[in-house]
Amino acid sequence: MDDTYYEFGTPADRWDRAQLFFEAKEYLTAARILGGLVQEAPEQVAPRLLLARAYYHSARLAKAEAELREVLERSPVEDYARLMLGRTLERQGRQAEAAPHLRMAQAMTEDLGPALLAQEGTQERKEKQAQGQKNDG
Numbered sequence: 001m002d003d004t005y006y007e008f009g010t011p012a013d014r015w016d017r018a019q020l021f022f023e024a025k026e027y028l029t030a031a032r033i034l035g036g037l038v039q040e041a042p043e044q045v046a047p048r049l050l051l052a053r054a055y056y057h058s059a060r061l062a063k064a065e066a067e068l069r070e071v072l073e074r075s076p077v078e079d080y081a082r083l084m085l086g087r088t089l090e091r092q093g094r095q096a097e098a099a100p101h102l103r104m105a106q107a108m109t110e111d112l113g114p115a116l117l118a119q120e121g122t123q124e125r126k127e128k129q130a131q132g133q134k135n136d137g
Helices: 011-023 029-042 045-057 061-074 079-092 093-109 114-136
Strands: none
Touching: 011 029, 011 045, 029 045, 045 061, 045 079, 061 079, 079 093
16 A cells, blocks of 8 residues: 555644544545554554544445454453444344343443334343243142
8 A cells, every 4th residue: 555645744733634534434535544543552542443433424334343353352341332332243244242242331331222112122021921921820
């Protein structure tokens, strides 16, 4: 790959530039800039998370998954990375693998949306019915 103007400058300049390209929906260009930043400072979560988002939006799902798993390895409490990993797995048709990540993301943000509450209510009703049948039998 040839170096281009947007790959030069201080890390702060490149971070700002990557965010601008991301906001402009130029995800591949943002990913190219962010890839260099991640190599330079692998311990920083923010560039890696934005890189994962750029990969996700450009449908490079395997790369997005790898970056998100790395984010979670470094920062297990990063709820947005957990949510994105779940969504990335869903987009790859891996719903069963995605489900625990999505549940954890909801629990971490205390966002018990209507779908989760309905699901829990259904489960509670099933458990009560099963308990009632045991007591009747």
